[in-house]
Amino acid sequence: MLLIFDCDGVLVDSEVLSCRIDAEILTEMGVPYTAEDIARQFVGVSLKDQIARIEAERGCTIPADFSKRLNHALFERFETELQPVPGVREAILSLPYPRCVASSSTPERIALSLRVTGLSDLFEHVFSATEVACGKPAPDLFLHAAAQMGANPRDCVVIEDSSAGVQAAIAAGMRVIGFIGGGHCGPEHREKLRAAGAPVVIERMSELPEIIQQLISPHP
Missing domain, CATH: 3.40.50.1000 (HAD superfamily/HAD-like)
Incomplete structure (x- = not known):
């Protein structure tokens, strides 16, 4: 077993923290999402697959530094709040x-x-x-x-x-x-x-x- x-x-x-930060950074990049949108559509999905789906659905290109910005913000919050x-x-x-x-x-x-x-x-x-x-x-x-x-x-x-x-x-x-x-x-x-x-x-x-x-x- x-x-x-x-x-x-x-x-x-x-997940509450990560969905909120994810939505904030995407919105700042000109791809608006709410934390609820992220939770509904992408909880449990890898970041690579999330980016691919967003680009396909929104017809956009996610900036190359998205992962870096997201991880920096997440890790900072996780250290104190997780x-x-x-x-x-x-x-x-x-x-x-x-x-x-x-x-x-x-x-x-x-x-x-x-x-x-x-x-x-x-x-x-x-x-x-x-x-x-x-x-x-x-x-x-x-x-x-x-x-x-x-x-x-x-x-x-x-x-x-x-x-x-x-x-x-x-x-x-x-x-x-x-x-x-x-x-x-x-x-x-x-x-x-x-x-x-x-x-x-x-x-x-x-x-x-x-x-x-x-x-x-x-x-x-």
């Missing part, structure tokens, strides 16, 4: 299974997020969408993580907060648990994850150990 955790919105409560998802450390420590992180974010952002929230020591293995050809909702990242960890996809459980992540896990042939405890999750988020294919959705990390046990227990 391998547990694969998304980072943003699952381990760290970063918090772990409540209860996530305790939930992870109660689960006696191999685990890793597989995130759409860059390696630098993942490392910073885990460091400032005090979660770095929980994960020896961290995988980024920058390591694969296609980000979520394609299965590439999760399949890459499983291969690197020596796990069969059918023996993996993914914990995800985004529709793209849920779809990626299912496409990879893995079991998936939806999580809606992040600050960016509105009242409609549970149904969004269910519509994406998550058979079970939890609101608190304290629920995770019991759900994992139910998933791996043989059915009568």
Whole structure:
């Protein structure tokens, strides 16, 4: 059994901050977005895929320094404001299974997020969408993580907060648990994850150990 955790919105409560900053910088560059637009369209999507979609949909060219400006602003805010998802450390420590992180974010952002929230020591293995050809909702990242960890996809459980992540896990042939405890999750988020294919959705990390046990227990 391998547990694969998304980072943003699952381990760290970063999505509200990142969506706000993302929208501010795009708007300053002449491509107006609101934080709500970003949350609705791009949560769980890699930055590379986000830029490609914006350029295609808006018929524009995103300035080459967008990634640099975004990361600078994000990292500055993360250092002082980023918090772990409540209860996530305790939930992870109660689960006696191999685990890793597989995130759409860059390696630098993942490392910073885990460091400032005090979660770095929980994960020896961290995988980024920058390591694969296609980000979520394609299965590439999760399949890459499983291969690197020596796990069969059918023996993996993914914990995800985004529709793209849920779809990626299912496409990879893995079991998936939806999580809606992040600050960016509105009242409609549970149904969004269910519509994406998550058979079970939890609101608190304290629920995770019991759900994992139910998933791996043989059915009568």
